[in-house]
Amino acid sequence: xxxxxxxxxxxxxxxxxxxxxxxxxxxxxxxxxxxxxxxxxxxxxxxxxxxxxxxxxxxxxxxxxxxxxxxxxxxxxxxxxxxxxxxxxxxxxxxxxxxxxxxxxxxxxxxxxxxxxxxxxxxxxxxxxxxxxxxxxxxxxxxxxxxxxxxxxxxxxxxxxxxxxxxxxxxxxxxxxxxxxxxxxxxxxxxxxxxxxxxxxxxxxxxxxxxxxxxxxxxxxxxxxxxxxxxxxxxxxxxxxxxxxxxxxxxxxxxxxx
Amino acid sequence: xxxxxxxxxxxxxxxxxxxxxxxxxxxxxxxxxxxxxxxxxxxxxxxxxxxxxxxxxxxxxxxxxxxxxxxxxxxxxxxxxxxxxxxxxxxxxxxxxxxxxxxxxxxxxxxxxxxxxxxxxxxxxxxxxxxxxxxxxxxxxxxxxxxxxxxxxxxxxxxxxxxxxxxxxxxxxxxxxxxxxxxxxxxxxxxxxxxxxxxxxxxxxxxxxxxxxxxxxxxxxxxxxxxxxxxxxxxxxxxxxxxxxxxxxxxxxxxxx
Numbered sequence: 001x002x003x004x005x006x007x008x009x010x011x012x013x014x015x016x017x018x019x020x021x022x023x024x025x026x027x028x029x030x031x032x033x034x035x036x037x038x039x040x041x042x043x044x045x046x047x048x049x050x051x052x053x054x055x056x057x058x059x060x061x062x063x064x065x066x067x068x069x070x071x072x073x074x075x076x077x078x079x080x081x082x083x084x085x086x087x088x089x090x091x092x093x094x095x096x097x098x099x100x101x102x103x104x105x106x107x108x109x110x111x112x113x114x115x116x117x118x119x120x121x122x123x124x125x126x127x128x129x130x131x132x133x134x135x136x137x138x139x140x141x142x143x144x145x146x147x148x149x150x151x152x153x154x155x156x157x158x159x160x161x162x163x164x165x166x167x168x169x170x171x172x173x174x175x176x177x178x179x180x181x182x183x184x185x186x187x188x189x190x191x192x193x194x195x196x197x198x199x200x201x202x203x204x205x206x207x208x209x210x211x212x213x214x215x216x217x218x219x220x221x222x223x224x225x226x227x228x229x230x231x232x233x234x235x236x237x238x239x240x241x242x243x244x245x246x247x248x249x250x251x252x253x254x255x256x257x258x
Numbered sequence: 259x260x261x262x263x264x265x266x267x268x269x270x271x272x273x274x275x276x277x278x279x280x281x282x283x284x285x286x287x288x289x290x291x292x293x294x295x296x297x298x299x300x301x302x303x304x305x306x307x308x309x310x311x312x313x314x315x316x317x318x319x320x321x322x323x324x325x326x327x328x329x330x331x332x333x334x335x336x337x338x339x340x341x342x343x344x345x346x347x348x349x350x351x352x353x354x355x356x357x358x359x360x361x362x363x364x365x366x367x368x369x370x371x372x373x374x375x376x377x378x379x380x381x382x383x384x385x386x387x388x389x390x391x392x393x394x395x396x397x398x399x400x401x402x403x404x405x406x407x408x409x410x411x412x413x414x415x416x417x418x419x420x421x422x423x424x425x426x427x428x429x430x431x432x433x434x435x436x437x438x439x440x441x442x443x444x445x446x447x448x449x450x451x452x453x454x455x456x457x458x459x460x461x462x463x464x465x466x467x468x469x470x471x472x473x474x475x476x477x478x479x480x481x482x483x484x485x486x487x488x489x490x491x492x493x494x495x496x497x498x499x500x501x502x503x504x505x506x507x508x509x510x511x512x513x514x515x
Binding site for chain 1: 350467486487489490493
């Protein structure tokens with residue numbers, strides 16, 4: 001286990017785990033934390049020992065939001081020059097799958113972090129929301145964008161305007177959360193899912209993420225062209241040969257990510 | 259710390275006593291908030307492994323203090339602000355909760371007792387669905403819990419008729435787990451609660467959680483829920499102790515972890 005200033009990280013069985021670690025402030029995200037998360041993810045993205053990543057806040061709380069003290073004195077010019085959200089763009093460029101394991105509150109910037117992940121496994125009693133409006137501001141790291149893409153305009157507006165918290169059940173029913181489980185078993189469930197994906201052909205996993213993300217932002221025509229290129233590309237891989245040979249020979253394939 | 263209730267813990271049992279005896283422990287805004295606060299405290303306190311809710315004086319709780327009702331009172335807002343958070347807190351409370359119904363439990367006072375896990379009734383105690391007698395409908399979870407305890411038809415009858423239900427009748431209906439004679443009341447309630455406090459608390463919490471879920475789940479979902487519950491219980495110290503004690507042919511000593 002590696003303890004950084006704001007997070008702890010470790011890897012087990014092909015899964016890299018990032019645990020938010022500012023327990024005294026309910027894991028409130030500050031700029032340092034975002035930097036450390038990004039650095040870790042980018043390093044793991046090039047590390048053959050990590051196939052899938054998990055972000056968790058631990059068994060009590062994912063994170064209660066962003067660090068308000070840090071930004072209370074900012075003005076628009078200082079924010080422009082700081083350009084802090086550029087790091088959030090880079091989070092979206094990470095090629096390997098990222099799973100958020102959410103217990104308890106997942107609010108504001110923390111909800112944006114979870115939405116930046118590919119999949120969310122949540123405790124049945126987890127709560128999600130964007131309370132930014134109560135502070136006279138709004139989400140700034142993709143909240144209005146990603147929530148809208150997932151649940152549609154009308155629903156997203158309601159949650160963003162009221163600042164109310166949605167239940168994990170509601171979030172699941174509206175396409176935001178993949179799975180809800182008992183609070184005690186969130187990490188275990190996320191780990192199971194991560195291991196399952198980690199066993200799949202790594203290049204397929206990678207090309208699928210890229211193609212699905214492309215389809216969110218582009219026309220059906222363009223996204224299908226893109227999908228086709230990725231599909232073709234996989235036929236240059238050893239794993240495609242191995243996968244199809246194993247299928248014919250009725251045995252389990254051994255994928256290498258090559 | 260509290261003015262309308264008393265709260266103390268002893269032998270792993272938290273005792274929450276409604277304490278407005280001259281008003282038959284009728285709810286006020288302050289009392290609702292204090293109960294909810296005490297519930298949070300009992301939930302947080304690792305030493306607490308059972309909670310008892312009872313009333314000081316003659317009554318358990320006579321429901322909302324009608325002295326506070328005015329012409330422009332918005333009853334829905336009273337429920338949302340004061341009662342519903344209290345009932346929700348009880349519903350998510352993962353330790354055993356005993357309502358020690360020492361006297362009359364009327365209206366929302368009855369609802370409070372229904373929201374608990376176990377109802378012990380003094381032989382002098384009674385339930386009254388008093389809402390209808392002032393032109394209102396049962397609230398604070400009453401319409402949720404009552405049919406689950408006594409069945410639809412009986413729940414409807416009790417809610418519409420608003421008659422007094424004696425302790426003996428309550429026992430026959432399944433509303434009371436036990437009726438206790440006056441002279442051994444304190445002692446039997448204490449023994450009942452302290453027995454619960456010695457059991458594997460985490461497993462009780464899981465039983466509560468998943469029994470509740472069973473009301474809106476099908477068999478396949480419940481089988482999966484049971485698997486989750488058992489996985490969680492299977493990781494507790496109390497389970498390890500239970501197995502160990504069984505092997506060693508002695509009584510287990512559970513710690514609630």
